[in-house]
Amino acid sequence: MKDLLKILIGNVSMTFAYAYLIVPNEIINGGVTSSALLLHAISGYNIAMLANAVTGFLLIICLVFLGKEYFVKSIVSSLSYMLFFNFFYSLNIRLDLNIVLVVVISSILIAIGYYLCITAHASTVGFDVIALILHHKNEKMDIAATIRIINLIVLVLGFLVYGYTSIIKGVAYTLIFSYLLKKMLNRKQHSAKSDKDLTEDDSYRVKEL
Numbered sequence: 264m265k266d267l268l269k270i271l272i273g274n275v276s277m278t279f280a281y282a283y284l285i286v287p288n289e290i291i292n293g294g295v296t297s298s299a300l301l302l303h304a305i306s307g308y309n310i311a312m313l314a315n316a317v318t319g320f321l322l323i324i325c326l327v328f329l330g331k332e333y334f335v336k337s338i339v340s341s342l343s344y345m346l347f348f349n350f351f352y353s354l355n356i357r358l359d360l361n362i363v364l365v366v367v368i369s370s371i372l373i374a375i376g377y378y379l380c381i382t383a384h385a386s387t388v389g390f391d392v393i394a395l396i397l398h399h400k401n402e403k404m405d406i407a408a409t410i411r412i413i414n415l416i417v418l419v420l421g422f423l424v425y426g427y428t429s430i431i432k433g434v435a436y437t438l439i440f441s442y443l444l445k446k447m448l449n450r451k452q453h454s455a456k457s458d459k460d461l462t463e464d465d466s467y468r469v470k471e472l
């Protein structure tokens with residue numbers, strides 16, 4: 264139940280940022296929605312529909328490479344993402360904020376969303392799926408750093424469609440987002456390690472007694 268709640272809250276945080284901050288301001292940040300923006304510019308198809316299609320493809324990859332536990336929770340995550348994004352996007356609300364605030368606020372909200380989903384052992388069914396697969400294959404592969412690299416690759420492609428303005432905003436977003444996510448994941452990892460050390464120490468003392 265705790266993991267489910269984290270997944271739901273995480274997706275609300277992300278989809279709010281995407282629907283009201285990222286998409287209206289055409290910030291190419293390397294995520295699924297950014298890919299949908301690029302495909303929309305090329306094909307003219309609905310952004311929400313394209314985002315759903317990319318999400319479905321990544322969900323299949325999640326099942327194949329990450330197993331049933333991640334897959335089941337990722338289904339919840341992907342359904343939540345599609346439901347909340349379509350809901351927020353359909354309201355057609357645009358927040359009139361300074362672009363600097365837009366980049367900072369969206370970075371914070373999406374980093375929180377990613378963190379909540381990843382720590383609940385679920386993918387956001389974004390390109391973090393690829394980062395999680397690589398991390399499972401080799402634990403030395405940093406999740407946040409891999410997501411940053413993938414985002415930057417999408418940014419390069421976005422430059423060809425939206426020009427340098429969207430890319431500058433996207434690079435700023437990517438750097439802030441990946442920094443925050445890395446900090447949160449590292450803090451979680453260190454906390455888990457400390458708890459494990461304390462448990463082992465307590466067990467050792469019991470054995471001594």
